[in-house]
Amino acid sequence: MQTIRKDADNRNTAILLIYCPDKQGILASVTEFLNENKGNIIYLDQHVDHEEGLFYMRVEWELGEFAIPREKIADYFETLIAQKYSMQFALHFSDKRPRMAIFVSKMSHCLFDILSRYVGGDWDTEIPLIISNHETMRPVADSFGIDYIVVEINSGNKAQQEKLEIEILEKYNIDFVVLARYMQVLSDDFVKHFPNRIINIHHSFLPAFAGAKPYHAAHQRGVKIIGATSHYVTADLDAGPIIAQDVVRISHIDTVDSLIRKGRDLEKIVLSEAVYKHLQRKILVYNNRTVVFN
């Protein structure tokens, strides 16, 4: 299938994500730096966590008239601003489309949701690769024209197969990984290769019902609302920084099967929302929590 490209927003922009100890003058310093160099700010959002004494900011500006060449922006910003405030910062450019790999097992709903947004032109990304431990989803990958590689994992070969996966991801120049109901636990070693760059969907309202079979557990407990949680994957299972959550009301009428059915809609929407925010570079991670700018 051909991707339906939306009328592109052709403005080349740079995006800065910043956090640092809160001090007077940070905001003024950053905006002056951009103004003086003719960077037209088109988006600015900042947040101060007074409890932790931390300052967070996302600013996006047009590169058209910007006086500093793009390859030197990071260097100049580091020297002129970041050092003064002990900033952590990340610089992105809107014309660099991140490359995504999708990991799947046998369930199709999250995969289809991602691919339909991709093909529909809703997301600024490239998806060259799907990895799975099963053949099941190959026809879907084929019909969307995406490479599909099966890497079988069993109790004995995990370290070796993950090494293979990392090689494949590098070969495809993958920037981040989306686990679209991929039912394997990733090793710490794998996770360390992609810090804050693996997005998972857990089929419960975390921290409730972490672990396996959350819909069965929710039914057993008799909750009146179920949820889904997208998060960055960390070494600690189901405990990574939460990006997005959503819920739906249920009742005594619901069976485990109907929870699974209702949960599918939550899972795909919540996972895709997280991917969208990641692609927009609107997420900052600190202390195992996220700042998700609007």
Add this chain to the structure above:
Amino acid sequence: MQTIRKDADNRNTAILLIYCPDKQGILASVTEFLNENKGNIIYLDQHVDHEEGLFYMRVEWELGEFAIPREKIADYFETLIAQKYSMQFALHFSDKRPRMAIFVSKMSHCLFDILSRYVGGDWDTEIPLIISNHETMRPVADSFGIDYIVVEINSGNKAQQEKLEIEILEKYNIDFVVLARYMQVLSDDFVKHFPNRIINIHHSFLPAFAGAKPYHAAHQRGVKIIGATSHYVTADLDAGPIIAQDVVRISHIDTVDSLIRKGRDLEKIVLSEAVYKHLQRKILVYNNRTVVFN
């Protein structure tokens, strides 16, 4: 793409949807009728509208041991029960899969959502046909292996082209039609061919913002929540019986474009929920309202 059939629920069942003036004894009469004839009831829901004095019921029972042959059930029920209570009723069989046609224009999100549920095996239906007034979605239809027929509509040829559409729908033995963001208004004549069998998605929280460009209107009015509404199509535009609605919070930060983006998720979920309920024969229509059983 091959449909992934779920482990089928192989029990053959019959489903009765009933409404009539409320009287003592209706529920007992119906359940006795089924019990006496060895119909094992697996689902029963009933509702009395005391304001209107109406009784509504949906009952589903296993046909395995049922004493009355399936082709005679309607006749026996009419004679023995329905006449006594002046009932309107509809009888369905779970092994008869309804045949759906999808109408689309140029937007893909609802179409993909429907097809991914279909191919994922979530719905008990056949989708042999997609009709559109544009070529845009043909590649999607092709990749899912579904016939795609373009019927161009313009201001001059509407009556004639709708006649053609009806012929096509009849040729394909279509039971009901889903308008998946199909941007054409159907004539009264077309609608009359499919009473309570055309499902539309309107991209607002009806009755707010009926008509064209509801996201622009919502932005203009400054609402803090937007919605989507699925409904059966009637002669009166955007005024048919509502099946499902959902909403999402927005704020002053949202632009018309971000409303459109957020609205897409609502639209596809709300439309698919309506289709699911229709396929489950859980919807009763009366007085331009719906009873949607759980």
Add this chain to the structure above:
Amino acid sequence: MQTIRKDADNRNTAILLIYCPDKQGILASVTEFLNENKGNIIYLDQHVDHEEGLFYMRVEWELGEFAIPREKIADYFETLIAQKYSMQFALHFSDKRPRMAIFVSKMSHCLFDILSRYVGGDWDTEIPLIISNHETMRPVADSFGIDYIVVEINSGNKAQQEKLEIEILEKYNIDFVVLARYMQVLSDDFVKHFPNRIINIHHSFLPAFAGAKPYHAAHQRGVKIIGATSHYVTADLDAGPIIAQDVVRISHIDTVDSLIRKGRDLEKIVLSEAVYKHLQRKILVYNNRTVVFN
């Protein structure tokens, strides 16, 4: 303050709550029993849990023409119907207003919410008594004309003071107890005196963040939604059958203080919803879960 009595629904009704192993014919038996004795059914809801093989039902009928005297209904029903199906049942009469006691500590929001519904005439109950371990809320009780008794609890006197509380509750003929952010844990012994008759509000979306300081824990974990849970109190802390839950979206902008502020609205609405359902006799408890009829 004088209670504002709403125009009463003067129909005297009886309410049966039933559950038993699922079998053919239960529903027909019950409705026939009522029909034959001229009990006009004004509400009937039933539910079959096919996984557990259990049948649940709530039926309400007018006593006006009912052939069996109210004091004999339980006896007749037991003999003629319940024994046959091994039913558990409870019989209530709408003209018997349950008597509620409220337990509070120092927070006023749930207390005010309950009292404003009571005085507003929204609830069919009597509230003759508020018990607290602090003097703080006495002025509120006074202004609503409700007795306020302080029973101080400390680490050394709990058993003795709970005994005192039980005596007070008996003296006031209390049917059920509402813990309106009462910050004391009740002993198993106390709880056993009021099985499924103590309603608590927990300030989190259980089972997430059980125990103390849930808003701090939610903030620490970085969740994007917080909730509140009303439940019947059992010996196992925060693990009783859930009656109602609700949630609200939060973001990185929220502090612990703003979570507490937003949580207050959830808590009072969710607690009052549970009390309302309890007063309507619409809750059935089994296996530590609830059936909450509509």
Add this chain to the structure above:
Amino acid sequence: MQTIRKDADNRNTAILLIYCPDKQGILASVTEFLNENKGNIIYLDQHVDHEEGLFYMRVEWELGEFAIPREKIADYFETLIAQKYSMQFALHFSDKRPRMAIFVSKMSHCLFDILSRYVGGDWDTEIPLIISNHETMRPVADSFGIDYIVVEINSGNKAQQEKLEIEILEKYNIDFVVLARYMQVLSDDFVKHFPNRIINIHHSFLPAFAGAKPYHAAHQRGVKIIGATSHYVTADLDAGPIIAQDVVRISHIDTVDSLIRKGRDLEKIVLSEAVYKHLQRKILVYNNRTVVFN
């Protein structure tokens, strides 16, 4: 009843609400102005509406070390900053508690909700006055120790009685008015005395079901969700700038009465949320829409 004062946040702060045509440098100018004069910023939120080319900002800073005396801040800001950018601005001080009057008719739920927050110490406001066209709520006012004045309105005396109300409001130094289900339409003339200072609650999800009897209309239309809307009152009935909205799911089971019951909870929460935001000076109005800062 005595107000329960929360541990006050004793920091004296100033709050600026600004909007103006968007230009480069506004944000830097404002933050420099505050930084240079030793105003420690504790909150800053800004928003650019690129469609309308407008810049919005709310900034709050501590007055403790601030170099400009508070009575001169407006003057300095006007001269040094506002004129340069053609700004509209409003300056508030956190130690000035706005004085609220409540208008009621015969319904108590919104009134109790407001008063319980007030007495609970949740709001930084004074409520010296309740005005009504009926005696009904006088006992509530009495028990909370608030003056209650009845101003009867009928078809013949409206202009005269509103004049009286304005005199009373002036005598009590009232800053803003909350219509807590006050069932009278205010004249344009009255509204003009309090621009963006009268907050109403409408018992529907506006713009759906404007006008009288929205719950009846919602039931008639068969919607699956109902809502409530708080807004500033303008000359155009139910068409003022929306501040907050919320919704709740309903079904075919709901009667008009149950909609009214469920709606009460929405109404009180949504109205109180609007009052809270107003008290926090977090609302900017333009083009009949609101910016509601977090």
